[in-house]
Amino acid sequence: MKGIAAGLAGAVLPAGVADAFNWDAFLQKHFREMSDEELKRVIERLEKETSLEWNKNIHIAATKAQPGVKFGYGLDLSRCIGCRKCVYACVEENNQSRTPQVQWITVLRFKKGEKWIDLENSEKYYNPKEVPEKDFFYMPVQCQQCENPPCVKVCPTKATWKEPDGIVVVDYNWCIGCRYCMAACPYGARRFNWAKPNLSAQELNTETHYLGNRPRYKGVVEKCTFCIQRTRAGKYPACVEICPVGARKFGNLLDPKSEIRYLIENKRVFRLKEDLNTEPKFYYFFAA
Amino acid sequence: MIKVFFIALFRMFKGDIRYYAWLAFLFIVIAAGIGAYAQQADKGLITTAMRDQVSWGFYISNFTFLVGVAAAAVLLVIPAYLYHFKPIKEIVLFGEMLAITAIIMCLLFIVVDMGQPLRVWHLLPVLGMMNFPASVLAWDVVALNGYLFINIALVVYTLSRLAAGKEYKLSVIFPLILLSIPWAVSIHTVTAFLYNGLSSRPFWNASILAPRFLASAFCSGPALMLIILQLIRKFSRVEVDNKAIFKIAELIAFTMGINLFLLGAEVFKEFYSGSVHKAPLEYLYLGLHGKNLLTPWMWTALLFNVTAFVIFLVPKLREGFLTLNLGAVLIIAGIYIEKGLGLIIPGFVPDTLGEIYEYWPTASEGLITAAIWATGALIYTLMVKFSVPIYTGELLGGNK
Numbered sequence: 118m119k120g121i122a123a124g125l126a127g128a129v130l131p132a133g134v135a136d137a138f139n140w141d142a143f144l145q146k147h148f149r150e151m152s153d154e155e156l157k158r159v160i161e162r163l164e165k166e167t168s169l170e171w172n173k174n175i176h177i178a179a180t181k182a183q184p185g186v187k188f189g190y191g192l193d194l195s196r197c198i199g200c201r202k203c204v205y206a207c208v209e210e211n212n213q214s215r216t217p218q219v220q221w222i223t224v225l226r227f228k229k230g231e232k233w234i235d236l237e238n239s240e241k242y243y244n245p246k247e248v249p250e251k252d253f254f255y256m257p258v259q260c261q262q263c264e265n266p267p268c269v270k271v272c273p274t275k276a277t278w279k280e281p282d283g284i285v286v287v288d289y290n291w292c293i294g295c296r297y298c299m300a301a302c303p304y305g306a307r308r309f310n311w312a313k314p315n316l317s318a319q320e321l322n323t324e325t326h327y328l329g330n331r332p333r334y335k336g337v338v339e340k341c342t343f344c345i346q347r348t349r350a351g352k353y354p355a356c357v358e359i360c361p362v363g364a365r366k367f368g369n370l371l372d373p374k375s376e377i378r379y380l381i382e383n384k385r386v387f388r389l390k391e392d393l394n395t396e397p398k399f400y401y402f403f404a405a
Numbered sequence: 406m407i408k409v410f411f412i413a414l415f416r417m418f419k420g421d422i423r424y425y426a427w428l429a430f431l432f433i434v435i436a437a438g439i440g441a442y443a444q445q446a447d448k449g450l451i452t453t454a455m456r457d458q459v460s461w462g463f464y465i466s467n468f469t470f471l472v473g474v475a476a477a478a479v480l481l482v483i484p485a486y487l488y489h490f491k492p493i494k495e496i497v498l499f500g501e502m503l504a505i506t507a508i509i510m511c512l513l514f515i516v517v518d519m520g521q522p523l524r525v526w527h528l529l530p531v532l533g534m535m536n537f538p539a540s541v542l543a544w545d546v547v548a549l550n551g552y553l554f555i556n557i558a559l560v561v562y563t564l565s566r567l568a569a570g571k572e573y574k575l576s577v578i579f580p581l582i583l584l585s586i587p588w589a590v591s592i593h594t595v596t597a598f599l600y601n602g603l604s605s606r607p608f609w610n611a612s613i614l615a616p617r618f619l620a621s622a623f624c625s626g627p628a629l630m631l632i633i634l635q636l637i638r639k640f641s642r643v644e645v646d647n648k649a650i651f652k653i654a655e656l657i658a659f660t661m662g663i664n665l666f667l668l669g670a671e672v673f674k675e676f677y678s679g680s681v682h683k684a685p686l687e688y689l690y691l692g693l694h695g696k697n698l699l700t701p702w703m704w705t706a707l708l709f710n711v712t713a714f715v716i717f718l719v720p721k722l723r724e725g726f727l728t729l730n731l732g733a734v735l736i737i738a739g740i741y742i743e744k745g746l747g748l749i750i751p752g753f754v755p756d757t758l759g760e761i762y763e764y765w766p767t768a769s770e771g772l773i774t775a776a777i778w779a780t781g782a783l784i785y786t787l788m789v790k791f792s793v794p795i796y797t798g799e800l801l802g803g804n805k
Contacts, residue, residue, distance in 0.1 A: 143523060147534050217451065223758060236759030237684060237694075258758060267605060273542035274527040275534045291534070293527055294450075294520015297542050299460040303605035305758040309460060309520065312451040335449040336520025393604045 147275065148288040148327065159290075160327065167332055175323040177331050180349040182282035188343050189283075189377045189398045190354075191366035191386070192257060195405035199224055199248045199255030203356035203365065207259075210344060210355035211330040212322050214314030221341040222259040222356060223305060229254055234389075259356075260285060260306035260341035261389060261397030268298035268307065277338070283370070283398055284343050286328035294336040303390050304397075307340045343367070370398065380404075409568040409800045417791045427786065431779045438776015441769045442517060450520060452769040458762035459753040461518070463770045466745035467777070468514040470625070471507045472549070472596045473618070473744060477626030478504035478556065479589035480656060486575075486582050492646035493653070498563055498796065499637060500630055501556045502788045504589075508553040510781040517773055541599045548588070548595045555585045564792055570801045593618050606752045608685035613671050618744075620664035624710075625740035627653050627660070628733040633785075635730070641793045651724055654732075658717035661736065665714060668707075685751035688761070698763045699750065702742050709739030 141162060151159065160177045167175045204222045213219040225239040229252050232238075239256075249255070266285050269277050276291040277298055299307045313335040325331040326346035333339050344354035348367070352358075357365040368377035377400070380386065384402040445452045455462045478500035485494035516522050527533035528546055537543040559581055566573040597615035604610050631653055638645040672690075675683040687693050689703045716722045716732035723729050755761045766774070794800050 147527075150534070225758060236757075237681065237755055239759050241758065241760055267603065271540050271542065271603070273536050273540045273546070274524075275536045276527070291524070291527060292521065293524045295515075295518070295542065296460045296520070297540070297599075299457065300600075300752070301603050301605055303757050305457070305756055305760075308457055310449065311453075311456065312449040334521070338520075 171318040179327045187283040187370045189370035191380045191400045193364040193404045195403045196362045196364035197255045206355040206359035224257045261399040264396035267301040271297045271301040292337040406569040431783045434779035441772035454767045458756040459764040463766040464518040466749045471511045473622030474626045475504045475507035476622045477630045492649035504556045506785040513777045548592045607682035609752045617667045623660035628736040631733045654723040661714045706739045706742035709735040
């Protein structure tokens with residue numbers, strides 16, 4: 118089958134492009150279709166490509182989900198001060214493009230005493246000298262890792278899916294860049310690489326995961342993966358670790374003794390746009 | 406028959422100075438578009454005005470409009486074959502060729518909108534990984550390509566019978582024609598469902614979307630057909646009965662009436678109930694938080710559509726060629742604005758987190774769009790030029 122594809126593509130492509138054209142990349146299979154052996158070879162090739170581009174060796178892991186784990190996130194709105202440290206820690210950890218700027222976390226600012234949650238009157242580009250500001254409160258939004266993700270349903274090529282530990286991921290080598298998922302996402306969580314992602318070798322984080330923070334391409338969609346490269350290795354996501362006020366909580370929803378379970382059971386929690394039945398695994402709460 | 410095809414193919418490249426000038430014009434526009442596309446392919450879709458907030462723009466708008474145009478054929482097919490209305494039956498061929506052209510243009514608009522166009526094979530079943538039946542986009546791929554093949558089959562069959570100097574057998578063609586009617590409805594419905602099924606976008610997530618899609622499609626497609634038929638009549642030996650033209654005009658009066666009614670129903674529901682979900686409609690017709698880039702366009706479209714409705718409703722007006730053509734042009738422009746700018750963009754304004762990003766296509770998007778339209782015009786011109794001598798039978802010694 119792939120032979121036919123190669124033949125067809127050979128007939129269609131103009132000769133001039135052929136030199137710079139990478140057949141292995143073009144014919145690369147879907148992540149979930151590859152055998153362990155095939156995946157190993159693909160990762161070797163991708164690591165080589167990246168090291169050539171940045172003059173720096175990177176490691177691409179393909180760590181699988183652990184059984185008995187489903188990740189969940191908690192965000193304490195009474196603590197968030199809107200400092201956006203999480204936004205930039207995320208960018209550094211996950212190798213987002215610096216120019217143009219790609220950020221996976223959006224912090225919204227709301228005026229106190231007005232209707233809640235009035236997204237239309239929220240401010241995304243607030244820029245005060247100091248935070249927190251007296252008359253405002255803040256709400257960070259990122260991928261809500263829905264149990265019932267509308268973005269996965271609409272993808273025409275199954276390039277995005279929900280992993281067994283509940284993380285919604287994208288195969289950057291399979292995404293065709295149609296952006297249907299972006300239209301479907303109710304949380305504005307997905308980002309498109311409108312240009313070639315641009316970050317310096319110095320900025321490049323070399324510890325990466327195939328489904329997470331490995332360098333991306335022009336013309337594909339990306340999103341928050343709960344720092345899959347960290348969380349599957351037993352660490353907290355970068356945004357949780359950086360938060361100076363401890364507003365961000367993370368843990369295993371299937372573990373009854375986890376902090377996130379305690380929060381859900383004992384605090385006043387809500388999830389964004391519950392009426393859409395997307396079943397987010399991202400809980401907002403008020404601890405104070 | 407083969408010989409006739411060869412002669413027709415040969416004659417396709419022969420014409421008067423106006424014909425060559427027209428082709429040259431199209432080639433220039435296409436070349437400009439290819440230049441712009443090369444830039445886009447190199448730099449990425451950042452050459453467009455689309456961004457994360459408004460992630461679909463002019464390309465998808467044009468795609469949506471053209472899915473509508475592809476229906477023109479079916480509105481001609483119904484009276485022709487089901488009610489044996491002879492004047493229209495004779496011109497159905499040109500409607501089917503318009504459908505072919507429109508679908509090819511649709512596919513081109515999808516490809517230029519893709520971030521990774523070389524990966525288009527991922528969409529195919531077996532070879533790639535088509536997300537069928539979950540993704541409506543996968544359905545749309547099936548529906549559009551199916552419609553393309555049905556119309557190609559109809560045109561090829563009709564032309565080969567005519568080239569052989571025979572009447573076409575209805576027994577052969579009728580099942581395909583019967584299939585093409587629900588299929589034409591389905592390409593609209595599925596394309597409407599593409600947007601309609603997204604609960605994240607309240608503007609699209611309204612049940613009225615699919616009916617409005619069909620109604621507006623059945624206005625703009627036939628209006629375009631009216632113009633094209635008159636051009637064919639003027640520039641070739643093909644005879645198009647006035648009765649056919651007036652019948653199409655009468656049909657447009659109905660479809661435009663329904664279209665305006667459905668718009669009214671939507672405006673009433675949104676503004677009377679006054680929930681936050683009225684924001685996109687408010688953005689379109691009144692402006693939202695001082696942002697009103699599309700407002701003048703929307704009112705222009707409404708004015709065009711209402712004027713055209715009056716023209717097509719009054720028999721005297723729709724049977725005078727000056728007013729008829731004015732009406733047809735108003736409808737094409739009106740629906741193009743309404744369905745292009747007014748349907749896709751407000752789905753993203755305000756975006757899901759309430760931000761208002763005002764989208765307006767860049768010059769590069771404009772050039773690429775123009776080039777795809779020129780490609781469509783070129784394909785249609787060549788198809789008509791090829792089939793007219795076969796159709797009139799002049800290659801058989803003019804015995805038709």
